[in-house]
Amino acid sequence: MDILRFITAGSVDDGKSTLIGRLLYDSKSIFQDQLEAIERAGQVNGQINLALLTDGLKAEREQGITIDVAYKYFSTPKRKFIIADAPGHVQYTRNMVTGASNSDLAIILIDARKGVIEQTYRHSYIVSLLRLPYVVVCVNKMDLVNFSEEVFLNIQKQYLEFAKDLDLKSIHFLPISALNGDNVVEASASMPWWKGKSLLHFLEEIEIHTEEESPAPRFPVQNVIRPQTTEYHDYRGYAGQIRSGHFTVGDSITVLPSGLTSKIKAIDTFDGPLTTAYAPMSVTIRLEDEIDVSRGDMLVVTGKEPVISQDLEAHICWMDQKVMTPGSKYLLRQTTNAVKASIRSLDYRVETSTHEKKEQTNLGLNEIGKVTIRTAKPIAYDPYSKIRGTGSFILVDEGTNQTVAAGMLL
Amino acid sequence: MTSNHRLSHLDQLESEAIYILREVAAQFERPALLFSGGKDSICLVHLALKAFRPGKFPFPLVHIDTGHNFDEALEFRDALAERIGEKLIVRYVQDSIDQGKAVEEKGKFPSRNAIQAVTLLDTIAEFKFDACIGGARRDEEKARAKERIFSVRDEFGSWDPKLQRPELWNIYNGKIHVGENVRVFPISNWTELDVWEYIRKEKIDLPSLYFSHQREIVWREELVFPVSKFISLDGNDKVETRTVRFRTVGDMTCTAAVESEANSVDDIIREIQVSRTTERGSRLDDKRSEAAMEERKKGGYF
Numbered sequence: 001m002d003i004l005r006f007i008t009a010g011s012v013d014d015g016k017s018t019l020i021g022r023l024l025y026d027s028k029s030i031f032q033d034q035l036e037a038i039e040r041a042g043q044v045n046g047q048i049n050l051a052l053l054t055d056g057l058k059a060e061r062e063q064g065i066t067i068d069v070a071y072k073y074f075s076t077p078k079r080k081f082i083i084a085d086a087p088g089h090v091q092y093t094r095n096m097v098t099g100a101s102n103s104d105l106a107i108i109l110i111d112a113r114k115g116v117i118e119q120t121y122r123h124s125y126i127v128s129l130l131r132l133p134y135v136v137v138c139v140n141k142m143d144l145v146n147f148s149e150e151v152f153l154n155i156q157k158q159y160l161e162f163a164k165d166l167d168l169k170s171i172h173f174l175p176i177s178a179l180n181g182d183n184v185v186e187a188s189a190s191m192p193w194w195k196g197k198s199l200l201h202f203l204e205e206i207e208i209h210t211e212e213e214s215p216a217p218r219f220p221v222q223n224v225i226r227p228q229t230t231e232y233h234d235y236r237g238y239a240g241q242i243r244s245g246h247f248t249v250g251d252s253i254t255v256l257p258s259g260l261t262s263k264i265k266a267i268d269t270f271d272g273p274l275t276t277a278y279a280p281m282s283v284t285i286r287l288e289d290e291i292d293v294s295r296g297d298m299l300v301v302t303g304k305e306p307v308i309s310q311d312l313e314a315h316i317c318w319m320d321q322k323v324m325t326p327g328s329k330y331l332l333r334q335t336t337n338a339v340k341a342s343i344r345s346l347d348y349r350v351e352t353s354t355h356e357k358k359e360q361t362n363l364g365l366n367e368i369g370k371v372t373i374r375t376a377k378p379i380a381y382d383p384y385s386k387i388r389g390t391g392s393f394i395l396v397d398e399g400t401n402q403t404v405a406a407g408m409l410l
Numbered sequence: 411m412t413s414n415h416r417l418s419h420l421d422q423l424e425s426e427a428i429y430i431l432r433e434v435a436a437q438f439e440r441p442a443l444l445f446s447g448g449k450d451s452i453c454l455v456h457l458a459l460k461a462f463r464p465g466k467f468p469f470p471l472v473h474i475d476t477g478h479n480f481d482e483a484l485e486f487r488d489a490l491a492e493r494i495g496e497k498l499i500v501r502y503v504q505d506s507i508d509q510g511k512a513v514e515e516k517g518k519f520p521s522r523n524a525i526q527a528v529t530l531l532d533t534i535a536e537f538k539f540d541a542c543i544g545g546a547r548r549d550e551e552k553a554r555a556k557e558r559i560f561s562v563r564d565e566f567g568s569w570d571p572k573l574q575r576p577e578l579w580n581i582y583n584g585k586i587h588v589g590e591n592v593r594v595f596p597i598s599n600w601t602e603l604d605v606w607e608y609i610r611k612e613k614i615d616l617p618s619l620y621f622s623h624q625r626e627i628v629w630r631e632e633l634v635f636p637v638s639k640f641i642s643l644d645g646n647d648k649v650e651t652r653t654v655r656f657r658t659v660g661d662m663t664c665t666a667a668v669e670s671e672a673n674s675v676d677d678i679i680r681e682i683q684v685s686r687t688t689e690r691g692s693r694l695d696d697k698r699s700e701a702a703m704e705e706r707k708k709g710g711y712f
Contacts, residue, residue, distance in 0.1 A: 003419045070555045071548045073601045080419045082599055098576040212416065222432040227465045235464060241429040241580075270460040280417065282428035282461070295436055319576050333581050336436070392579045401585040406578045 001075070004208055007084040007099040009127070010109030011119035015140045019109065019178035020085050024074050026185035027200060069099045078204045093122070093352075093366035094319040097406050100126055101392070104208050105134040107199075112145045112175075116158045121353040124159075128166040129315055129368065129408065131385060133209050135171045138199065142191065143177040149193045165355055174199055211389060212279040216306065216382065217245030218390050219299040220335035225284055237268055237284035238293055243335065243389035245301070246278045247285065252302040255293050256380035261302055262287040279389075296337040298380045298390070306382045306390060312373040313410040314384075315350075316363070320397065320404035324363040330404065332375060334393035340376040341395070347372065370410075384408035420608050424457065427596040429580065430559060431461040434541050434594050435468040437584035441541040441594075442534075445471040445498070447479070447487035448659040449616055450545030450597065453605055455490065456614050457596060469543070470497040474530045476522040477504045478640045478661040486617040501533045521664045531567045534591055541584065541592045549601040559598050565589035602657075603682050610675045619656045622673040627652050633666035657682075 008016045072083040084099030086092070100106060106127040110120055127135055137159055145151045152175045163171060174183055175194055182188035185200045197205070225237040251264045267274045268284040277283045285299060293299070300306060318324050324343065332341035349360040349369040363369045384391030395405040417425065431454075434441050443458060445451045458467050471491055475484070491498035503522050506512040511532070512525035534542065548555045558577045563569055575583055584592055597605070609616065626637040628647045635641065637649055640663050654667035655678075672678045 001419045002416060003422055070552070071599070072555060073549045073599070075601075075603075080601075080604075094576050098578055101578040102580070210416070222429070223436050225462065225465045229464070232464045239432055239461070241425060270463050280422065280425050282425040282432070331585070333583065335581075336433075388579065392581065394576075394578050394581050394583060396583055396585055398585075401583070401587060403575045403578070403583045406576065 001078065001080060002208060003080045003082060004105065004203060004206075005082040005084070005103045006105040006107060006203070007086055007096070007103040007127075007132075008107045008109065009086055009096055009100075009123040010107075010140075011111070011117060014109040014111050015178045016085060016109055019107070019138065019140065019176070019184065020072055020083055022178045022181050022184045023083075023200060024072065026181055027074055027076060069095050076200070076204055081203065093126070094317065094406075096123065096126060097130065097317045097319070100130045100132060101406065103132055105136065105203070105206070106132045107136045107138055109138050109140050109178075110155055110159070112139050112141045112151055112155065115155050116162060118353045120159070121162060121355075124163060124166060124168070125350070125352045125355060126317075126368075128168050129317075131167070131388065131408075133169055134206060135168050136199070136202065137171060137173045138178075139173065139175050140178050142175045142182060142188075143180055147175070147182075147188075147190045149175075149191070172202065174202070210279065211244035211387060212246070214244035214279070214387060216304050216387060217247050217251075217301045218243040218279075218306070218382070218387060219247060219285060220337070220390070221293060221295055221297045221299065222336050223295060224293070235286075236290070237286050238299065239282070239284045240299075240336070241282045242277055242279040244279045244387050245304075246276055247299075247301070248276045249274075253287060253299050254302045254305060255291065256298045256300060256305065257308050257378045258292065258297065260291045260293075262289040262291055264288075296335075296339075298335065300380070306380050306387075308378050308380045310375045310378045312375065312379075312381075313347075313370065314373060314393070314407040315368060315370050315410070316395070316405045316407045317368045318363040318365060318405050320402055321365055322397070322404070323365075324405065325361070326371075329398070330395040331398050332373070332379075332393055332395055332407075334379055334381060334409075335390055337379055339379060341373050344372040344374050346370075371407075373407075381409050383410055385410075420604065420611055423597070423600055423604060424460070424608070426580070426599065427454075427457045428461040430582070430594065430596040431458055431543065433582050433584070434543055435462070437582070438541040438592070440537065440539050441469040441543060442472040442499075442537065442539045443467070443469050443543045444530075444545070445473050445487065445491075446545075446659070447473070447483035447490075447617060448545070449605060449609065449620060450547065452486075452490070452614060452616060453597060453608060454543060454545045455494070455496075456612060459494065467496050470499050472499045472501070472533060472537075472539075472542070474526055474533060475500050475502050476526055476661050477502060478522055478638075478663050480617070480619055480636075480659060480662055482617045482619045483659050486615075490615075499533075499537070501529055501536075503529045505529070506532060522661055523664055527567065534567070539591065540586065541594055543594045543596060545597060546595045547600050547602070547605070548595075548598050557595065557598070559595055560584055561593045561595065562586060563591045563593060567591065569593075603679070606675065606679050606682060610679065617659065619659055620678070622653055622655045622671050622677075624651055625654050625667065626650070627654060627667060630666070634669060635666055636662055638662040 010016050070085045074081050086096040086099035108123055139152050139155050156173045176183040183198045187198050219240050219242050221238045222240040225239050227235050249264050254261050265288045266286045267277045326343050326345050329342045332339050347370040348357040382390045391409040393407040394403050397404045506529045512528040546554055558574050560582045626649055627634045655670045656667050672681045
């Protein structure tokens with residue numbers, strides 16, 4: 001069994017929480033006491049309010065909206081699923097970016113009565129920017145348009161037209177009614193024209209791409225393990241999680257950014273040594289030579305080095321109330337690195353609903369733009385489009401300690 | 411070669427948890443691992459062995475003892491700390507009560523669950539802990555489902571669900587101001603079933619409470635409660651002996667048992683797979699109101 005992580009996106013009232021509730025309910029992942037609790041909380045149109053399963057905060061239940069990402073879990077015999085239920089409001093775009101950053105797939109909900117709207121554009125842009133491998137466009141509330149195939153096909157056409165400018169690798173469409181459960185877990189009897197799979201069936205079957213097969217092995221060092229006991233007197237291991245590719249005992253290794261080289265002497269785990277380890281395993285690597293390696297360094301296979309630079313270009317999503325103005329300094333965290341960084345320039349801001357690039361002097365909350373950054377020390381990275389694990393970063397405001405931006409290196 | 415190089419869901423969850431524990435070690439000066447002797451924190455200890463051996467843990471194990479714990483859990487706690495040779499710090503809710511800092515609840519079902527936060531915050535202040543690792547999971551409760559893996563608490567230990575830091579990819583931001591504290595939940599993405607499957611796979615020992623045994627009980631609000639010196643019985647309470655086990659182990663005053671014949675990990679996994687109630691369904695403290703957990707977390711509960 002493996003894990004599929006997905007995000008649900010869509011505008012307010014498109015029925016995201018209801019869809020998740022339906023997935024959990026129809027796949028029998030809801031427990032009796034949870035059901036009783038939401039039944040106690042009241043019904044909507046004579047049906048239990050499945051949305052209450054995900055809106056976990058008091059303020060959310062009071063307002064009937066989703067404020068923050070909720071994580072939900074269910075599994076079928078084939079797969080474990082982790083759902084990031086992200087809010088639809090524009091002012092919570094940053095929370096959607098948060099949910100998308102860890103996902104393999106996005107479900108974008110469209111209200112069949114409304115068709116493609118501005119939020120659809122915005123969310124699709126974010127999904128494309130964060131390079132989620134799959135998009136499933138669920139045309140919801142089909143019951144309110146008489147389960148019309150024509151309505152569905154029109155929305156599909158409209159979406160594909162707009163998506164051709166985006167970098168979405170794989171787009172699938174599904175007509176559903178989350179409220180009634182049509183095509184969510186079971187195929188719908190009301191849409192005999194639909195020959196495709198149900199949403200759950202689709203989620204169970206798609207192949208997940210991981211970075212274990214990447215030709216570029218990357219191992220950012222988290223900690224140095226030095227027991228200094230009699231038994232392990234000279235033990236010096238580099239602990240970390242493999243971000244991509246494979247490492248094998250005997251591989252020639254280059255330490256970045258120093259450029260020192262050695263060979264892998266051993267790959268240790270609590271359960272015993274390994275000959276080969278691959279992403280995303282957490283292991284401890286020992287080298288043949290006593291060289292200077294510490295947290296923030298990256299071990300790579302010699303000859304397969306990433307980019308090393310102090311001058312970076314990146315897309316960032318701004319996540320703070322305080323606007324970003326070029327010249328400001330932040331702490332940049334990328335893999336296990338933390339270096340001071342200054343934003344040199346804002347090259348443009350992207351209008352997420354139209355993809356237009358606009359010249360702008362600063363970036364406000366929930367806005368996305370392209371920037372040039374200078375770091376205090378060189379960092380080793382790959383373009384985000386090649387390896388998410390080494391091409392992503394966050395910016396931290398050292399005054400407030402807040403995470404103020406999510407970045408994707410070009 | 412590639413097809414069998416895919417990690418199973420348990421291996422993925424394990425690797426993620428080890429990564430998080432190592433981030434705590436790297437990003438904080440004085441972390442602690444909150445350890446109660448329950449199955450989730452026992453898994454955390456096991457994961458810490460995987461993260462740091464052959465080195466020592468970069469943090470002590472800390473237990474906030476409410477005084478209403480099961481003896482079996484306490485014995486297990488002490489034996490485990492002894493066996494792995496790691497430091498265990500215990501602080502007592504009773505001391506906070508004696509010092510007048512915490513007031514015992516009154517009524518028919520008094521619980522020390524809420525005042526546990528008082529002792530926890532005092533302990534954090536005493537040792538200047540800047541991070542506390544806990545075994546909470548997002549599937550346990552709907553307020554927990556909203557919580558980040560690195561959850562920043564202010565100087566009063568309070569959680570503000572509306573002001574959580576965005577948490578992107580697996581880049582965790584542990585920067586805090588003096589006096590603030592981060593609660594870290596490495597097994598956030600695990601479910602109850604994942605924990606049990608992991609216990610089976612790793613052959614992890616647990617206190618006997620989790621397995622079927624005979625015990626004196628009383629019925630409270632359709633829940634099976636263990637008879638102990640900490641609960642007051644009146645004329646309406648009928649004490650019976652039943653075959654039970656515990657799905658979750660907290661205080662004897664608020665942890666209900668389930669009637670069960672399951673006495674092996676395999677049996678328990680089969681039981682959970684067909685169970686129609688959540689683990690928290692046997693916690694009286696969560697049934698107090700729709701937002702019971704959220705309110706407790708705002709008050710500093712972990």
